[in-house]
Structures are given as C-alpha cells and as structure tokens.
Amino acid sequence: MxxxxxxxxxxxxxxxxxxxxxxxxxxxxxxxxxxxxxxxxxxxxxxxxxxxxxxxxxxxxxxxxxxxxxxxxxxxxxxxxxxSRAQSSSRSFKNTNSYEERLVQCVTNLNISETDSDVQKLRVRLDQIRLVDHLENSRTGQLRCSSEVKQRVLRAVNWTEAKLEGHQKKGRKWKKVRGTFTGILCFIxxxxxxxxxxxxxxxxxxxxxxxxxxxxxxxxxxxxxxxxxxxxxxxxxxxxxxxxxxxxxxxxxxxxxxxxxxxxxxxxxxxxxxxxxxxxxx
Known part of the structure; x- marks a missing residue:
C-alpha cells in the first residue's frame, strides 16, 4: 500500500x-x-x-x-x-513496595540493556538515571542506599561495586545533561x-x-x-x-x-x- x-x-x-x-x-x-x-x-x-x-x-x-x-x-x-515495535523484551517493571526489589529490578534491566542496538543504548541512559534515583533517594528521609542493601543487590545480580558505581556516575551525568528537558536524551x-x-x-x-x-x-x-x-x-x-x-x-x-x-x-x-x-x- x-x-x-x-x-x-x-x-x-x-x-x-x-x-x-x-x-x-x-x-x-x-x-x-x-x-x-x-x-x-x-x-x-x-x-x-x-x-x-x-x-x-x-x-x-x-x-x-x-x-x-x-x-x-x-x-x-x-x-x-x-x-522497538519489533523487539520482545525480558525486562521487568513489576510493581512492588519493596525498595530492595525495585533496586534489583532496575539493575537487572540495566544489565539487559547493555547490547549494541541504538534502542538498547538509549535504555542504558534511562536505566542509569533510574539507578541514580533509586540509590540516592532510596526512601523518605534517607538520601542514600544502605551498604547492606547495596551488597545484597550486588550479590543478586552478580555485579561488582565498581560496576555499580560506574553506572551511577554516568547516570548522574546524563541527569545533568537532560536537566528539565525530559525526552531530549532520545536525540543524542x-x-x-x-x-x-x-x-x-x-x-x-x-x-x-x-x-x-x-x-x-x-x-x-x-x-x-x-x-x-x-x-x-x-x-x-x-x-x-x-x-x-x-x-x-x-x-x-x-x-x-x-x-x-x-x-x-x-x-x-x-x-x-x-x-x-x-x-x-x-
């Protein structure tokens, strides 16, 4: 047609x-x-x-x-x-009240995103920002994720602390680049x-x-x-x-x-x- x-x-x-x-x-x-x-x-x-x-x-x-x-x-x-229309995804966005489960879900999705396609590379940026949000605003009245929770998450996804910190650093930068312009990262x-x-x-x-x-x-x-x-x-x-x-x-x-x-x-x-x-x- x-x-x-x-x-x-x-x-x-x-x-x-x-x-x-x-x-x-x-x-x-x-x-x-x-x-x-x-x-x-x-x-x-x-x-x-x-x-x-x-x-x-x-x-x-x-x-x-x-x-x-x-x-x-x-x-x-x-x-x-x-x-993205043609891609099937094993990513999870399950609703949960558990902060630790949400953090594990976020890191697991970030792991899945680390492939070579353009869509997945964009997902990496978005997941890195979500990771920063989870780690640095873990719960009301607490600005940072506790070391105990962080270690359990690292064991659950088989990551080193250095890898987590590397993604966190990138996430902070992407968040600054984005500023108040939500959606603009799609065009980089x-x-x-x-x-x-x-x-x-x-x-x-x-x-x-x-x-x-x-x-x-x-x-x-x-x-x-x-x-x-x-x-x-x-x-x-x-x-x-x-x-x-x-x-x-x-x-x-x-x-x-x-x-x-x-x-x-x-x-x-x-x-x-x-x-x-x-x-x-x-």
Whole structure:
C-alpha cells in the first residue's frame, strides 16, 4: 500500500536549520562568531544572547545542539521507535513496595540493556538515571542506599561495586545533561557513526563546566525543542514500562523518511499518550 502524502505543516525552525540556511556546516560553527546575521538569528532563539565572541567553547555547544536537531537525529529517533515495535523484551517493571526489589529490578534491566542496538543504548541512559534515583533517594528521609542493601543487590545480580558505581556516575551525568528537558536524551546519537562525528562523551563532558551546561540548556529553551521533548518523553515512557505511544506519522501512514527536514518534526507528535509534558519542572 502506498504511503500517504504528508499534508502541509506549520514549520518550526531548528538551530540546525538556522546554521544550514546561512551556509555553514555544524563542523564549522566557529565561523558564526564572524557572521553578524547568523549570530542575531541564534540570539533570537535563545533566552540569553551568545556572549563569547572570542572563544570556541560556545561554538562547540552550538554544534551539539545542531546535531540533536538535525534531520539525521530526528530520523534516527523514528528508526528507534520502529525497531522497538519489533523487539520482545525480558525486562521487568513489576510493581512492588519493596525498595530492595525495585533496586534489583532496575539493575537487572540495566544489565539487559547493555547490547549494541541504538534502542538498547538509549535504555542504558534511562536505566542509569533510574539507578541514580533509586540509590540516592532510596526512601523518605534517607538520601542514600544502605551498604547492606547495596551488597545484597550486588550479590543478586552478580555485579561488582565498581560496576555499580560506574553506572551511577554516568547516570548522574546524563541527569545533568537532560536537566528539565525530559525526552531530549532520545536525540543524542548513541553511536559514533553519525554525520557530525559527535560522541556521547561530548555531551557528558558538558557536566564538567557549569557555564557550558547552562549555555546548552539555554539553547534548548524554544518551541522546536519542546516538540522534540514531547515525542522523546512519550517514547521513553514506553521503554520504561509505560503505555506504548503512537506517533502522528504512524497514525497517518506518512513516509516520514521522505520528508524534507523542516516537515519532519510535526509528524513526530504523539497521538495517544497521557504523559507528554515538554520541559519538566526542576
């Protein structure tokens, strides 16, 4: 059956498109410093103007945001949604009042997630964040998991303490990268083989510099990112035990892979999901 033709949509402009329209590759964002028109455009989509004309670090932040909003990143998200439909999972999301059982379940799921597929690599990020939440907010009035509980969990899943701490460290970083933008982690390439040669580590390294991390988050405060977050959050929820979301391109049988970049994002909107919030509360 032929794919339905996409209907016209209201266009939202991404930072990636803004860069492209001015003739720059994301790999040459340092040139933005010398292009007043491009700089004015970038400042128009940020709540805080870019004020580092003599350095290159903010150009790297722009490059990271542009990569997340690129056609490749949007279509990779759609590919992960499609792949997740076909995957059967042995992951568990059993409801239990036992903190220790929830922690064992979280670590077991993290173990399952450590494979090579893009969907599973995304699950690793989400599981690492859940692990941090469990370990550092173990119960009301207690900020950290007791050593006795931790040791029992490690024995149950046959992990070393070093492995647990490594995942916990990564989880803290991903949580900082995400900030209040629930769903945005779906658009960070899990593999090195992306068009801009950007690695996960490039995003995690932002957590080592509070000013760059703040600049990164500031560049995300716009309607384009909010629409991305709505799609990402719906998908994340389906990967962590929530209801399976359906997206507009699926509901309308649109061949999203054939659309021009500026028409893709509106078709990624969830059509039946109750947990879409966009930018979350801190």
């Amino acid at each position: 032929a794919k339905a033709k996409a209907t016209p949509v209201n266009k939202q402009v991404s930072i990636h498109q803004a860069v492209s329209e001015h003739g720059f590759s994301p790999n040459r964002l340092q040139e933005l410093r010398c292009k007043e028109n491009a700089k004015k455009y970038m400042n128009s989509v940020c709540t805080t103007p870019i004020k580092d004309p003599n350095g290159h670090q903010h150009d790297q932040v722009l490059k990271l945001v542009a990569a997340m909003q690129s056609r490749s990143a949007l279509l990779q998200f759609c590919s992960m949604v499609k792949a 390439f899990p593999q090195r083989g992306n068009p801009d040669k950007i690695k996960q580590k490039d995003y995690l390294d932002l957590t080592n510099n509070s000013k760059l991390l703040a600049a990164f988050h500031d560049l995300l405060r716009n309607d384009y990112t909010q629409t991305m977050c709505a799609a990402g959050e719906a998908f994340e929820d389906s990967l962590t035990g929530g209801s399976l979301a359906q997206f507009r391109w699926e509901a309308e049988n649109v061949d999203i892979w054939s659309l021009p970049e500026e028409e893709i994002l509106p078709y990624m909107a969830p059509t039946c999901h109750s947990h879409v919030r966009g930018e979350a509360s801190p």
